[in-house]
Structure formats: C-alpha cells, structure tokens
Amino acid sequence: MLLNVLYFARLRENLGLAQEQITLQSTRSCVSDLLDYLRARGPQWQATLAAEKNLRVAVNQDLARFETALKDGDEVALFPPVTGG
Amino acid sequence: MLLNVLYFARLRENLGLAQEQITLQSTRSCVSDLLDYLRARGPQWQATLAAEKNLRVAVNQDLARFETALKDGDEVALFPPVTGG
C-alpha cells in the first residue's frame, strides 16, 4: 500500500524531513508496522521514534492509535504531543 | 439605640420608603428584634416582611443574619434576594 507520511515539529527537525511517500509491502498493516519499517532505517530514525509515549499519530487527519489499521492512500502524520493553546 | 434603616427593590416599593431612622428601646437587640418592631406597624409591613426566606439583611454593608446583634449607629439594609450579574 502507498502511504503519504508527514512529520511535524521535533520529529520533522530530527528526521530532516517533512513529508514522503512510502510503499509498505504488506496489504494488512497498522501504524505500528509503519513505525517498525521507519525505525529500521537507522539509528536516527530508531532514536526519534523510540519512545511511544512521546509520539502521536493521525490517520487521514484524525488522531489514531498505534494499532489503527492502514489502507492504501492513507495520510499518516507522526508528531510529538501537541502544545498549542 | 439609633439605627439607620434602608429598604431596596421590592421592599422599597411595597413599603413606599427607601430610608428611615429608627430608635429601638432595648440596648440589646438583633436584626430579628428590628423586624418584629417593623412588622408591628401594620398589615403592609407584616406582609412585606413575613417570609424570611425572601428577605436578606446587611449590617454596615456586610451580609448579616437575623440573629446578628445590632449596636447604636448601625446601618441596617433590608432587601429581597439579590438578582444581579
């Protein structure tokens, strides 16, 4: 499946990337599978995405869980806990 | 003791009076004694001051109780429950 992946705030800065397209081989994947795929890219990715308590995810602009299932064409955003207001 | 007595809102209208000076004979009186004195003036006073749940009192500009003691020179205000804000 093809995913549009976005990074915000500290994640965007640490990874040096705001947006990319990723193709996951499996047809049945959830957010955690995407995270495993990204962590396998190297130490910087591993470190930035390690602590799940400092990681939030939105799928198609709605807050989601790590076990939320993904489908082809989804927009997945990864970011730290929000600090607006 | 000499009291300065004020009436507000519905009480002022019903009694046709905004302010008066009253001399109570006793030297040891509380708000209830003043109310008894006023109720004895006639049916209109009796009716207007009858229901204590619809009556509030302030002594020297502080909310007080019916058992609050009075002293010479006090300003006593009688009024219905407040409805500001």
Place this chain on the structure above:
Amino acid sequence: MRVRVQEADFDLTTEISLLRQARPDVGAVVAFIGLVRDVNAGASVSELTLEHYPAMTQKALASIAEQAQQRWEVDEVLVIHRVGRLLPMDQIVLVAVAGAHRGPAFHACEFIMDYLKTQAPFWKKEQTSDGAHWVEARSSDDAAAARWEQS
C-alpha cells in the same frame, strides 16, 4: 483587583488590555460577560432597570474578588457591573481573571460570578409584555454558589 460600578457600557478589548498591562507573566485570561436577554421566564423583556445599594456594592464585589484571589493562584481580577436602565443585548457585567495558567483562572472567574449572583446587592426590574416586575432569584444560583463552600 479592580472593581467598578457604572452606568456606562464597557469595551472588552480595552478592559482586558488594561487588566494585562505590564503583566508578561500572564498566560491565561478568562472573561465572563453577562447580557440582557430578550426573554426571561417565558415573557419577552423590553427593558431592564438595575438598582443597587451603592454603599455596599463596591465592598461586596471587592470582598468576593479578594476571596477568589486567596483561593486560586491568579494575578489580576476585574469586575465591572452596570446599573440603571439597560436594553436587550446590552452588557451587564464583566468578570475577568488573569493568571499564569488557565485552571485557576477558570475557577476564580466562575466562583466570582456565582458569589456575585447571590451576595452582591443588585436587583433587576424587568419591563415585559406582562408588565413590570422584579426578577425572582433563582434557586440554581444558590446551588451554584453552595458548590464552592469549603468543608
């Protein structure tokens, strides 16, 4: 702590700016604005007259604001209450609380309004389609104020 009783209307932007003036440590302002409704207890309201007890009003409002400042960590409190003749949609009261964080500011503002509603010497007389009458106190206001009593 600023308390004002006045016939004149007030401007929100101006009042909140004054409240925050020279306070760069303020992160949160909570403001309550009370307004004249065109209906009350089922009758349409064409006009409202607010009577008060001048010698007591300032003292009562200042005491309520002071209690709020003792109970919650807030920096500045403003209370403006209008008196005299008012029309539907007119502003009646402004309670504004400024502090570092929002929780105490929300609590202090709601506390001040609940106490003002039950302890500050104001009385409303309405002109309605059924004639003129004094507004009845609401038992829900007593209940709201009672919530804050400390055990």
Place this chain on the structure above:
Amino acid sequence: MRVRVQEADFDLTTEISLLRQARPDVGAVVAFIGLVRDVNAGASVSELTLEHYPAMTQKALASIAEQAQQRWEVDEVLVIHRVGRLLPMDQIVLVAVAGAHRGPAFHACEFIMDYLKTQAPFWKKEQTSDGAHWVEARSSDDAAAARWEQS
C-alpha cells in the same frame, strides 16, 4: 460554530460582537484568551513560533467545538488559534462560548481549551535565553482533559 486558524491578531470586542450578533437570547459569554508568557519552565522567552498541521487543524478544532455543543446547552462557539511567529504578551488563542446561562458556557469553554491543549495539532517552539527548543507537553494538560471523559 466558527473556527479560524490565522497568523493575524484578533480583536476581542469585534469577535464577541460577531458571536452574539442577532442572538438576543444569549445571556452569558465565557471567553478564554491564551497569551505568550515571557517565562516558561524558568527560562525567559523572547519569541515563540507556532507550527501546525494545516489539513488537520480545522477538522480537529471543529470536532472539539462540536463535542462541546453536544454536551452542553450553548448557542454559539468560536475558536481562533494563531500560528507563525509570536512575541511575549501576544494573543495565541481565543475560545468564546455564548449561551442562555453561564454554567454550560463555563463548562463548554473549559472543555474546549482542555481538549485543544491535548488534541489539536499545534506545536510551540520557543526562543529562550537557553536557546531554541520545542515546548514540552505538560502532564497537567492530559489530566485536565481526562477529567471530561464520560464514564
């Protein structure tokens, strides 16, 4: 329900007037204004940059405001959140709720702020005397939002 995300500042008097426009049944407005503080976590702040996730922001704020309108009897809700570069004492956010009575308006306003703080995709980066850094989320904000969870 009105939701705006913008770089420009907002004017309280104007926004509250618009919110109440043609609503003579509104008796209570509760407004929260969030401001840039010149100190945070002990460091002095000279500047703040607010980043957001544009495609999600409007949707998230509208959803929070809608939940508030479903839970409490209120008539109008306004949320304005600024993004971009801000300085100490600048306004960041306005949440204003208008309704017949004050209780629901207070609850809805505080609920929206608590949810906004934990669910709306904004991130603050501060320039401080110790350098630039992303603001840490506060566990007290999670606790504030959790209070509203329905059992």
